[in-house]
Amino acid sequence: MSTLALLLGAGLAVLCVLWVASPFVREPDAADDTLAAPEERRLALLEERDRVLAALKQLEFDHRTGTVSDDDYRATVGALRRQAADAIRALDALDAPPAETRRQEAVNVR
Amino acid sequence: MPELGRSALVVALGLAVYATFAGALAARRRKRRLAVSAQNALLAAFAATAVAAAVLVAALVRRDLSFVYVAQHISRELPLRYAITAFWGGQEGSLLLWLLVLTGLGAAAVAFGRRAGPDVIAWTVPVLGGVATFFALLVVAIESPFATQAAPPEGAGMTPSLQNPYMIAHPPMLYLGYVGLAIPWAFAMGALLARRADERWIVATRRWTLLAWAFLGVGQLLGAKWAYEEVGWGGYYAWDPVENAALMPWLAATAYLHSVMIQEKRGMLRVWNVVLVTLAFGLSLFGTFLTRSGVVNSIHAFAQGPIGVWFVGFIALVVAFSLYLLFTRLPLLRSRTRLESLVSREATFLYNNLLLVAFCLTILWGVLFPILSEAVRGETRTIGPGYYSFFLKSFGLPLLLLMGIGPLIAWRRASVKALGRTFLWPLAAAVAAGVVLLALGAGSSPLGLSAYTFCAFVLGSIALEFARGTRARRALGASSWRGAFAQLVAHNRRRYGGYVVHAAVVLLVIGVVGSSLFQTVREQSLRPGETMTAGDYTLVYRKLERRQAANAEQERAVLGVSRGGRDLGTIRSGKNLYPVEQQASNEVAIRSDPLTGEDLFVIADQIDTDGTVYFKVFVKPLVNLVWVAGLVFVLGALVAMWPDPREARRLATRAARPPAHARA
Numbered sequence: 001m002s003t004l005a006l007l008l009g010a011g012l013a014v015l016c017v018l019w020v021a022s023p024f025v026r027e028p029d030a031a032d033d034t035l036a037a038p039e040e041r042r043l044a045l046l047e048e049r050d051r052v053l054a055a056l057k058q059l060e061f062d063h064r065t066g067t068v069s070d071d072d073y074r075a076t077v078g079a080l081r082r083q084a085a086d087a088i089r090a091l092d093a094l095d096a097p098p099a100e101t102r103r104q105e106a107v108n109v110r
Numbered sequence: 111m112p113e114l115g116r117s118a119l120v121v122a123l124g125l126a127v128y129a130t131f132a133g134a135l136a137a138r139r140r141k142r143r144l145a146v147s148a149q150n151a152l153l154a155a156f157a158a159t160a161v162a163a164a165v166l167v168a169a170l171v172r173r174d175l176s177f178v179y180v181a182q183h184i185s186r187e188l189p190l191r192y193a194i195t196a197f198w199g200g201q202e203g204s205l206l207l208w209l210l211v212l213t214g215l216g217a218a219a220v221a222f223g224r225r226a227g228p229d230v231i232a233w234t235v236p237v238l239g240g241v242a243t244f245f246a247l248l249v250v251a252i253e254s255p256f257a258t259q260a261a262p263p264e265g266a267g268m269t270p271s272l273q274n275p276y277m278i279a280h281p282p283m284l285y286l287g288y289v290g291l292a293i294p295w296a297f298a299m300g301a302l303l304a305r306r307a308d309e310r311w312i313v314a315t316r317r318w319t320l321l322a323w324a325f326l327g328v329g330q331l332l333g334a335k336w337a338y339e340e341v342g343w344g345g346y347y348a349w350d351p352v353e354n355a356a357l358m359p360w361l362a363a364t365a366y367l368h369s370v371m372i373q374e375k376r377g378m379l380r381v382w383n384v385v386l387v388t389l390a391f392g393l394s395l396f397g398t399f400l401t402r403s404g405v406v407n408s409i410h411a412f413a414q415g416p417i418g419v420w421f422v423g424f425i426a427l428v429v430a431f432s433l434y435l436l437f438t439r440l441p442l443l444r445s446r447t448r449l450e451s452l453v454s455r456e457a458t459f460l461y462n463n464l465l466l467v468a469f470c471l472t473i474l475w476g477v478l479f480p481i482l483s484e485a486v487r488g489e490t491r492t493i494g495p496g497y498y499s500f501f502l503k504s505f506g507l508p509l510l511l512l513m514g515i516g517p518l519i520a521w522r523r524a525s526v527k528a529l530g531r532t533f534l535w536p537l538a539a540a541v542a543a544g545v546v547l548l549a550l551g552a553g554s555s556p557l558g559l560s561a562y563t564f565c566a567f568v569l570g571s572i573a574l575e576f577a578r579g580t581r582a583r584r585a586l587g588a589s590s591w592r593g594a595f596a597q598l599v600a601h602n603r604r605r606y607g608g609y610v611v612h613a614a615v616v617l618l619v620i621g622v623v624g625s626s627l628f629q630t631v632r633e634q635s636l637r638p639g640e641t642m643t644a645g646d647y648t649l650v651y652r653k654l655e656r657r658q659a660a661n662a663e664q665e666r667a668v669l670g671v672s673r674g675g676r677d678l679g680t681i682r683s684g685k686n687l688y689p690v691e692q693q694a695s696n697e698v699a700i701r702s703d704p705l706t707g708e709d710l711f712v713i714a715d716q717i718d719t720d721g722t723v724y725f726k727v728f729v730k731p732l733v734n735l736v737w738v739a740g741l742v743f744v745l746g747a748l749v750a751m752w753p754d755p756r757e758a759r760r761l762a763t764r765a766a767r768p769p770a771h772a773r774a
Contacts, residue, residue, distance in 0.1 A: 009117025
């Protein structure tokens with residue numbers, strides 16, 4: 001029984017090692033072995049955009065239910081809309097192709 | 111096959127060590143394949159631990175007394191279901207369960223946590239690997255469940271009070287809660303190690319945190335139900351250190367679940383949230399230490415026991431590591447937004463946080479003080495329920511009130527005019543409830559009356575939120591009221607699931623207050639044929655019965671019960687004597703009234719040879735609401751955890767890769 005148990009234990013160890021080594025076995029010569037990471041500025045803007053849009057949605061709903069009075073709504077909505085517009089503008093600027101690329105695209109279209 | 115169990119644990123230890131070091135190397139050098147390999151090691155560690163767990167369960171099922179662990183915790187006569195529960199009944203087995211749940215939850219959270227991003231995940235794996243290494247080391251080198259001996263003819267058996275159906279579910283639920291809190295902590299540390307202050311770690315761990323918190327909550331309620339029915343002292347929570355051990359991380363996690371919403375909505379409290387996840391995980395480790403080290407019963411057990419020092423060292427390491435990361439990453443975590451008004455939703459969340467953490471820390475001090483007192487001054491001190499009750503009242507009542515106030519106040523700011531309008535109906539409900547209760551005689555306990563008035567305020571506030579939200583959805587085009595209600599919940603599951611959980615807390619408070627502040631207690635010695643009264647109930651002690659069960663001798667006093675002249679049948683209260691374990695247990699009689707939620711609770715405290723029995727009788731109004739609260743809590747947690755496809759789509763666009771020129 002103890003020999004069988006030890007053999008089973010060894011088998012388990014071999015299977016685990018194979019599983020752990022599988023990324024290297026499957027891609028022995030990986031062209032790209034670098035961990036991807038999101039761009040910090042873009043991520044921060046996306047989070048800011050989502051946060052402000054969610055806050056606007058919440059404000060509209062709370063105003064509709066009566067939790068937010070008309071005065072409080074007016075005092076808050078403008079600033080939130082400006083923040084949302086700023087975040088979206090900043091994102092657009094980040095995602096917009098550089099001037100040289102835009103010029104090249106225009107030439108190609110012509 | 112103890113050799114297989116031992117080998118599997120050694121393999122699990124090796125894999126955990128690999129996940130720690132290879133994972134850290136991969137994250138530091140940004141090596142993708144090595145990071146995936148470390149993730150695989152975490153999953154493989156789970157598989158190896160599962161093999162070890164299967165070996166132990168098989169030994170318990172076969173009653174293989176050559177395993178020291180099996181011989182110490184079960185007997186041959188023990189019913190199968192309890193033999194299996196012995197897996198977590200002893201120290202070695204429960205540590206193995208910790209490792210099993212940790213590697214399982216960790217591997218799943220990493221596999222399904224892509225929203226955290228590869229950079230954060232890469233650092234989370236070694237953190238989880240480090241925790242797994244500690245527990246694997248404990249079960250391999252310090253407290254192995256696979257030690258063997260020449261099989262004795264009979265095992266030591268199981269403590270009688272553990273031979274209860276609630277013990278099948280209560281400990282695993284608590285462990286899922288304790289261990290589950292490792293997930294948000296590991297992701298938070300992963301984010302700090304990756305020098306990322308964004309919300310990806312929060313988004314990726316949101317459901318895992320809710321799951322751990324829900325398990326911890328349900329586990330505690332199951333433990334309370336077990337104490338109520340099995341321990342037989344007339345209550346369900348005694349502020350015992352081991353009970354407090356589960357309550358403290360639950361309170362810290364509750365605070366975190368609220369404060370994390372401020373980070374998501376306003377981008378604030380980043381440092382505080384890391385502190386809270388660390389506190390919750392640190393307290394879950396401390397809870398395991400308290401439960402397992404024997405430190406609570408005797409300080410000397412701590413000094414002599416093999417596990418206590420290891421746990422203290424590991425807890426210190428976790429706290430030091432978390433604080434180091436927190437302080438070195440402080441500039442990253444600074445908020446750019448500020449609290450706009452002290453009268454706002456986020457401000458009420460902040461007050462709620464302060465109260466929850468203050469309550470948690472006062473409980474911690476109550477648990478630590480006797481340990482420190484004995485360790486430092488050699489004096490045995492105990493902190494009684496009075497200490498905890500004082501702080502429960504001091505922090506609990508304002509917390510209850512805040513549960514009603516929070517939903518009525520808007521985010522960012524609220525004017526007096528808006529507050530007046532939104533508070534009107536809940537306040538009216540509270541005043542009406544107070545007047546009615548006063549008329550019914552609830553003024554006998556001013557504290558109870560205040561708590562019930564606050565409960566009415568909270569329920570009024572929750573009902574108002576649902577009613578106004580449904581009306582607004584209907585106005586927005588929902589075809590029916592039912593459809594409007596469904597849309598309301600579906601569009602903001604966390605908010606409305608949270609309200610259901612708040613309703614559960616209110617039910618819990620109603621049950622606790624009713625069964626403690628308004629209970630009736632009578633004690634009397636009766637001979638067969640004699641009568642006693644308790645509240646509206648009349649009890650006639652008819653006879654004493656004796657019976658031999660599979661693993662115990664049973665003695666039961668048979669009592670006839672009537673109320674207002676109406677016969678309510680018979681109940682049996684007595685004791686079980688367990689010959690193998692050489693122990694006795696109280697087997698209480700409980701008669702529940704499903705309409706009023708009241709219990710008649712009878713303890714046969716002392717049974718004399720001449721058949722005289724000393725009875726303790728409790729009439730506990732509304733106590734069954736405590737258990738109903740558990741069901742409502744589960745419902746609320748499920749609503750809050752249920753996946754939201756709209757949110758998933760929004761997060762997917764956030765995680766999408768930017769255009770090629772933006773990446774260049």
